[in-house]
Amino acid sequence: MTKPAPQVTLFGRDFSARVVLAVALVAGTLALFFTYRKVSALSSRPPRQGPLVRVLCAGPAPELRFAAQSAYTVQTLSGRTPLALGEPMEIVARQAEQSIQFNGADVGPGPVRLEAKEDDAFVVGRAPVATALIIARSTKGGIELIGELDMETYLARALFAEMPASFEREALKAQLVAARSYAYAYVLAGKTLFADDRSLMYPGKTEREAKARELCEETAGQVLLHDGVVVTAYFHSTCGGHTLPIERAFGGAPSPVFPGHECTYCQHSPRYRWDAPLEREHVACALRIEPDDLTGLRLDPETQRLIATTTTGEVALPFAQFRQRYHASAGREIMFSSRFLELRESGASLVLRGIGFGHGVGLCQYGADGLARSGLNYLDILRFYYPSTEVRTLW
Ligand SMILES: [Zn+2]
Numbered sequence: 001m002t003k004p005a006p007q008v009t010l011f012g013r014d015f016s017a018r019v020v021l022a023v024a025l026v027a028g029t030l031a032l033f034f035t036y037r038k039v040s041a042l043s044s045r046p047p048r049q050g051p052l053v054r055v056l057c058a059g060p061a062p063e064l065r066f067a068a069q070s071a072y073t074v075q076t077l078s079g080r081t082p083l084a085l086g087e088p089m090e091i092v093a094r095q096a097e098q099s100i101q102f103n104g105a106d107v108g109p110g111p112v113r114l115e116a117k118e119d120d121a122f123v124v125g126r127a128p129v130a131t132a133l134i135i136a137r138s139t140k141g142g143i144e145l146i147g148e149l150d151m152e153t154y155l156a157r158a159l160f161a162e163m164p165a166s167f168e169r170e171a172l173k174a175q176l177v178a179a180r181s182y183a184y185a186y187v188l189a190g191k192t193l194f195a196d197d198r199s200l201m202y203p204g205k206t207e208r209e210a211k212a213r214e215l216c217e218e219t220a221g222q223v224l225l226h227d228g229v230v231v232t233a234y235f236h237s238t239c240g241g242h243t244l245p246i247e248r249a250f251g252g253a254p255s256p257v258f259p260g261h262e263c264t265y266c267q268h269s270p271r272y273r274w275d276a277p278l279e280r281e282h283v284a285c286a287l288r289i290e291p292d293d294l295t296g297l298r299l300d301p302e303t304q305r306l307i308a309t310t311t312t313g314e315v316a317l318p319f320a321q322f323r324q325r326y327h328a329s330a331g332r333e334i335m336f337s338s339r340f341l342e343l344r345e346s347g348a349s350l351v352l353r354g355i356g357f358g359h360g361v362g363l364c365q366y367g368a369d370g371l372a373r374s375g376l377n378y379l380d381i382l383r384f385y386y387p388s389t390e391v392r393t394l395w
Pocket of ligand 1: 238239240241242243263264265266364366367
């Protein structure tokens with residue numbers, strides 16, 4: 001005998017229990033689906049982008065070569081009228097008499113803006129650099145390639161070119177806020193950033209970007225302000241015991257943001273102290289004397305000058321100038337800063353001992369790592385290296 005199907009009474013009517021169960025299952029699944037959609041929409045919301053940053057990716061030079069890996073549009077900046085829709089190709093941009101030539105075609109005096117259909121389709125050298133490129137005549141002669149991208153993408157790519165990824169998380173976050181402030185000060189001044197150590201290193205799209213993006217999100221839009229003005233937040237690798245007041249490193253007026261600060265946290269840097277063996281020939285060249293005329297050499301820490309005794313008297317040269325001229329003569333860099341500690345004889349050669357790596361102003365990267373190891377968070381680290389500033393979220 002068949003068992004009668006169980007009945008459920010709802011809204012005054014009888015329903016089969018199976019039907020009620022099926023309806024409940026469908027409703028539950030739908031509810032779960034929409035909840036998931038909502039959560040995934042939250043987690044996949046587009047990251048904050050910040051203002052547009054311009055980076056000099058190549059040039060100035062009379063001719064520049066790069067590649068487009070997707071179709072792209074070509075526009076003049078003035079009229080913004082599309083001139084052509086390009087296909088993936090190698091591109092040669094050349095400076096002509098009064099205009100720019102683009103794969104042999106004259107596109108007027110420029111600037112010319114290229115926008116790719118796919119993300120990061122423009123490749124300069126071996127790295128994809130941007131989705132939009134500007135080709136402009138340089139004030140220094142020749143033409144240049146300027147990549148346009150949003151601030152947070154720019155920072156995510158620059159971060160690990162500026163600071164080792166193995167550094168403490170809070171040190172990396174402090175570096176990000178400093179770098180964001182530095183770059184944003186450029187943007188506000190209407191300037192183009194260099195892609196090398198004249199601004200921040202910009203390697204283009206990198207595989208390590210995902211980890212850096214996480215850190216960008218945690219500090220997104222945060223910059224340093226002093227008296228309501230965005231700080232050009234200088235930073236360097238290793239101070240060697242004390243960061244420098246800005247006027248001592250760069251000249252100009254003192255600043256309450258860069259007064260110089262004792263820092264004993266960078267002792268794990270391989271450049272905390274360094275030794276550079278000096279060659280007589282290049283020392284003489286830097287001093288603009290004949291090698292045979294050089295009879296003695298000493299440091300004067302008071303005036304930050306190197307003093308050479310020669311057969312005809314004394315020649316003095318500021319440390320920074322000596323370093324620059326010596327490197328120009330030797331064709332390679334052996335001194336990591338212009339802070340010299342001592343000169344000593346080692347056999348037949350002279351060894352110069354120096355302090356730290358970089359200009360010494362603002363945040364000391366190894367010091368930031370040391371402070372983070374001792375338990376400070378990124379806001380504490382920023383307060384340590386940039387007194388008289390506050391962190392504000394601008395986007
Ligand atoms: Zn330091």
